[in-house]
Structure formats: structure tokens, C-alpha cells
Amino acid sequence: MPKALREYDWRQWLRLQPLTHAIKTARYRKIDRRFVHQPVEGDDIPGIRDAARGRHVLLTVAFDDPRCLDLQLRLTRGLVRHDLHIVADNSIGDAFARENRQICADHGAAYVRLPANPWTVKNPSRSHGAALNWMWHNVLEPAAPAAFGFLDQDLFPTQPCDPFEPLEATAFYGDLRWAGARWFLWAGYCFFRFDAVGREPLDFGLDWFAGLDTGGANWEVLYRHVDPNTVPQRPITAFAVLPGIDVRQAYCEWRGSWLHEVGLDGDLSLKAKKREAVLRLLAPALEISPGSARHGN
Structure with missing residues (x-):
């Protein structure tokens, strides 16, 4: 639901934000409802x-x-x-x-x-x-x-x-x-x-x-x-996966024992190097998992 009307300050009221937010929210929901009712083909x-x-x-x-x-x-x-x-x-x-x-x-x-x-x-x-x-x-x-x-x-x-x-x-x-x-x-x-x-x-x-x-x-x-x-929680620690690179450019996270690559964050020109560094961190876990990892795109 949109914010309650009491959460808007007078400056936002002057810019008619409660009205524009309500109109946009209704439009977004209409688009979402239409998408949710779209069928798929070829899948059981x-x-x-x-x-x-x-x-x-x-x-x-x-x-x-x-x-x-x-x-x-x-x-x-x-x-x-x-x-x-x-x-x-x-x-x-x-x-x-x-x-x-x-x-x-x-x-x-x-x-x-x-x-x-x-x-x-x-x-x-x-x-x-x-x-x-x-x-x-x-x-x-x-x-x-x-x-x-x-x-x-x-x-x-x-x-x-x-x-x-x-x-x-x-x-x-x-x-x-x-x-x-x-x-x-x-x-x-x-x-x-x-x-x-x-x-x-x-x-x-x-x-x-x-x-x-x-x-x-x-x-x-x-x-x-x-x-x-x-709500049960686990520790979350941000780190730079590439040595000598600022964390904001090569951002990854440990979320408990799970590794989050955060692929859409950081310097996208480093994406390939970042993926290789992630693979090195995952190597011990991949060794004990069944099957062989694919190395395509």
C-alpha cells in the first residue's frame, strides 16, 4: 500500500505527491495484474x-x-x-x-x-x-x-x-x-x-x-x-572480492555461509574478473557437490 496521507509533509502536499503517487501506484498494479494473467507456452x-x-x-x-x-x-x-x-x-x-x-x-x-x-x-x-x-x-x-x-x-x-x-x-x-x-x-x-x-x-x-x-x-x-x-537472522558481511580494489567496485557479501556475488553492483567492467574470483571462493563447495559445472556464457 502507498504511504499513509499523514506521512507526507507540507512540501510534498504542495507538489501533489499523495495524488501522483496514488495514480502511479494504481497504474503499476494494473500492469502487474495484466502480466500475472499472461499464460506460458510449452511448460507443464x-x-x-x-x-x-x-x-x-x-x-x-x-x-x-x-x-x-x-x-x-x-x-x-x-x-x-x-x-x-x-x-x-x-x-x-x-x-x-x-x-x-x-x-x-x-x-x-x-x-x-x-x-x-x-x-x-x-x-x-x-x-x-x-x-x-x-x-x-x-x-x-x-x-x-x-x-x-x-x-x-x-x-x-x-x-x-x-x-x-x-x-x-x-x-x-x-x-x-x-x-x-x-x-x-x-x-x-x-x-x-x-x-x-x-x-x-x-x-x-x-x-x-x-x-x-x-x-x-x-x-x-x-x-x-x-x-x-x-525473525531469525544471520550475519551479513560485505567485502571486496578482488584484492586491491575498493569494496564499492568489487562488492560481494557473505550472508551466513552463503556467498552473494551481487552481480548488478560495483564496477561492471570488472564483472568477468569478479566472477573468476567468486569461482575460486566456491571451489571447495563445488568439489563436494555432484555433477560438473558448465562454463558457457
Whole structure:
């Protein structure tokens, strides 16, 4: 929901921001609703729903980086306890999508090629949120899994773990982000118990006018009713993955024992060197994971 009217100061009222924000929010939601109702072709959505029903499901939104997806699927397959991994392909290029589909087949992951996303070129955060909402309305909600969790495609486990275990004591958890007095779970690592949230009008999009990035639109229906101090957390440490390079140019994160490449941050001219440095950090984990990593695009 947009900010409450009392949260706007007089300067914002003079610029008519409450009105313009309300109009834009209504327009964004109309676009999102239209996208969520777009069908897909060539993928067995009923079969994926059946496979997800009552299970522990991981979901990754893939985007134009098959090598990254291959690394994650290999590592989650070998190190992360789960029943089913679904990849929602939000890629622009069909060549990337074809490679992603084959990678999913190689690793036993379910694959969905999403419809053309109206936000992809305009706003990556809105594009990601729309992709999550498509998967929620068309796959997860009708499937009723026991639990589900979202992963950024460039987030890699490095040790054996069970990310669903905390859900035995809480309805949802993940990495907290703050926007003023509001908080939400980072869309790159968040987990939900279906019986606790499945009947809510969930929205994994953003509410930018309230400062809430992807996933933050669930503030009204989920997060505002829960004390954030009760949400399980893990340490997050930023570091420069390339020696002698400023952290802002070669930014990565350790999120607990998971390595986050943060591929869209930093100096993009260093992207190739950064990926090679990430591969060196992941080498010990890749050695104990089944299969062979692909080294394509």
C-alpha cells in the first residue's frame, strides 16, 4: 500500500505527491495484474504444481546468466535440503533461456519460461517482483507447498544447510531490510510456511513510494504485524572480492555461509574478473557437490 496521507509533509502536499503517487501506484498494479494473467507456452505448469504440492520448494528467478544458474543449481542440489527447485526464467534473450532450460534438465530442476515481462527494461526491481508474483499466483499458491523460499540467482551455498528448519518455529524469515520504520525480507533469501501465509493477499512486488524494494509490498499483510526482533537472522558481511580494489567496485557479501556475488553492483567492467574470483571462493563447495559445472556464457 502507498504511504499513509499523514506521512507526507507540507512540501510534498504542495507538489501533489499523495495524488501522483496514488495514480502511479494504481497504474503499476494494473500492469502487474495484466502480466500475472499472461499464460506460458510449452511448460507443464500443472505437473510442476503437482510436484510442489506439500513439499519444500526453492524458487530462483533466472536472468540472462546461464553460468550463474548452473553454479547455483549444482550447489543447492548438493548442499541444501529441499524437495524441489523451480527456476522461473525472466531472461530477455531466447538463447539464454534455451541454455537455462537445458541446465535445469541437467540438474533435475523444474523450469518455467515466464511471459515477456513489461518491467524488465524499465525497472529490474519491478521486473523481479512481477516474476515472483507470476510464480506465486500461477504455481505456488495453487500448489500449496509445505514451505517455499526465494533465492537470488547469484546467491551460492558453501556448506550443507537446511533453510527450511527455522520455519518450524516461525511463519517466515529471511534477511531483513529496513525502509524508515518499515521492514521487509530481502527477496533474494526469504522463506515462508504455506499454512501461515497462503491465505493472505501476498504481493512480492515493491512499494517504492514507501521506500520498500522487491518483496516489500507484503508490509501491510505480513511484516507490520510481526516484531522483527523475533525473525531469525544471520550475519551479513560485505567485502571486496578482488584484492586491491575498493569494496564499492568489487562488492560481494557473505550472508551466513552463503556467498552473494551481487552481480548488478560495483564496477561492471570488472564483472568477468569478479566472477573468476567468486569461482575460486566456491571451489571447495563445488568439489563436494555432484555433477560438473558448465562454463558457457
